[in-house]
Amino acid sequence: MKLKISNMASKNALVEFAGIPLKHPELYKKSYIITGKEETIVPVITQENQHEISFAIWGLLPENYDEDWLEFQDLVDTxxxxxxxxxxxxxxxxxxNINRCLILVTGFFTTYxxxxxxxxxxxxxxxxxxxxxxxxxNKLNDGFxxxxxxxxxxxxxxxxxQNLTKYMPTIINSDYKNLWLSDDITLNHIEDFIQKTSYMPLNITQVNNTLEYS
Known part of the structure; x- marks a missing residue:
């Protein structure tokens, strides 16, 4: 279930939580399941623009790539x-032009x-x-x-x-969001940073195994 996240927050809730406006509020739609198996856009805060909530396509693409998203993901899982x-x-x-970002969600899914x-x-x-x-x-040549x-x-x-993988999405505590987006964290320090700053009280509930996309 690592390829499924969720965002059921309203536009106002996202803005209030992040403390910054949505760059393109008309693009945002609530969705219980956002799947990485389809080309989808997700709200993010980037190092380049920390004053607005931007939108990004889930799945890295090369800057000069001009073919379909799905074709690239079939070749390389990014x-x-x-x-x-x-x-x-x-x-x-x-x-x-790879840089760090924060992905805004209200949840993610695991499998046992x-x-x-x-x-x-x-x-x-x-x-x-x-x-x-x-x-x-990263930013593509067309600006996406x-x-x-x-x-x-x-x-x-x-x-x-969860027992089908030993990994999970990396949570960034709100208190450390600015540090994650700063230039003060180097590649050599990321693992230590995550271990110290990723804790957040969680609510975990079982859901229907036949999850439907929304």
Whole structure:
């Protein structure tokens, strides 16, 4: 379920949480399931523009790429990147304008395999507010933004509800959002930064296994 996130916040809730306006409010639509298997746009805050909530396509693309998004994703999965592979990621190494971003969500999904059956869980903030996931983004030649989710080792809370992978989306605590978007965090310091700043009280609930896209 690493390729499914959720954003059920209203426009006003997103703006209030982030403390900045939506750059293109007409583009935002609430969705219980945002799947990485389809070309979708997601609200993000970028290093380049920290004063507005921008929108980016989920799945990194090369700057000069001019074919279909799906064709590239069929060749190379750029929806996620593991934190321990950042230094040796061939796609990221080839991008000239790669930078960090925050992805705004209200939840993500996990899967637990037990006695031959899968059980799906929805992970959200305890207070049901939006929160931030860490990511990397780049800008295409036509001005569009594309991003990848940063995955880090799952914490103890998630381990109880996920056993098909050892990784989870990387949560960035609101208190450290500005530091994540600053130039003060280098590649060598990212793992330590995440370990110290990613904690957030979570609400985890089981959901119907036949999740429908919205």
């Amino acid at each position: 929806l996620t990147v593991k934190i321990d592979e950042l230094k040796n990621n061939e796609v990221i190494d080839q991008l000239e 395999l037990k006695e031959g059956k899968t059980h799906q869980y929805y992970v959200s903030a305890k207070n049901n507010t939006p929160f931030y996931l860490a990511g990397y983004y 933004l594309t991003f990848t989710l940063l995955l880090s080792p799952q914490n103890e809370a998630i381990k109880k509800y």
